[in-house]
Structures are given as C-alpha cells and as structure tokens.
Amino acid sequence: MSDLSVRFEAAAESVQLLQEKPDNADLLKLYAFFKQGSNGDVTGKRPGMMDFVARAKYDAWASVAGMTQDDAMQAYIDLVNSLEAR
Numbered sequence: 001m002s003d004l005s006v007r008f009e010a011a012a013e014s015v016q017l018l019q020e021k022p023d024n025a026d027l028l029k030l031y032a033f034f035k036q037g038s039n040g041d042v043t044g045k046r047p048g049m050m051d052f053v054a055r056a057k058y059d060a061w062a063s064v065a066g067m068t069q070d071d072a073m074q075a076y077i078d079l080v081n082s083l084e085a086r
Contacts, residue, residue, distance in 0.1 A: 008037060008073040011080040022083055028060035029079055036072035041065045 015030065022030065035042070042061040047054035064072060 004070060004073050007077050011077045014084065015080050018083055020086070026079070026083065028056060030076065031057055032060040032064045033072045033076035033079060035061045036064045036067055037069050037076050040069055 012034065021027075042058065042065055044058075046058050046062075049055070064075075067075070
C-alpha cells in the first residue's frame with residue numbers, strides 16, 4: 001500500500017472524529033473526493049429530481065470526473081486537514 005493510500009485511509013478515519021460537523025458544501029466535497037479517490041469517475045444514472053440527497057451526491061462526484069485517483073486522494077486529505085485545523 002502506498003504512502004498516499006495510507007494517509008487517505010487515515011484521513012477517512014479522522015474525519016469521523018471532527019469536533020464540528022462540516023457544512024453541506026464541505027460534506028459534498030468530502031464525498032466527491034472520497035468516491036473519486038476510491039472508485040474513479042462516477043458511474044450509473046443520475047438520480048431523479050425527487051431524490052435530492054442522492055442527486056446532490058451524484059452531481060458532486062460528477063464534478064470531479066477526470067481527476068486522477070491520486071489527485072482526489074490528496075484533495076481529500078488536504079480538505080480533512082483544513083477541517084481539523086478549524
């Protein structure tokens with residue numbers, strides 16, 4: 001396992017221990033970077049208009065399509081670090 005993967009997994013664990021819950025914009029960024037770093041580009045059909053949460057998550061993930069998994073992992077780590085510093 002690479003150093004980046006180890007730091008990514010550590011960030012995924014430490015995000016659960018944040019003092020304050022991140023706002024919705026940060027939560028969507030966390031979701032998008034985590035999914036892109038873990039799975040790559042978004043797959044599947046976009047959820048329907050009435051499924052607001054799933055649609056927002058899908059759109060957030062789709063917004064980082066094309067980003068390499070390594071870049072997404074680093075962006076996730078950086079975001080978690082900035083949230084911990086608040």
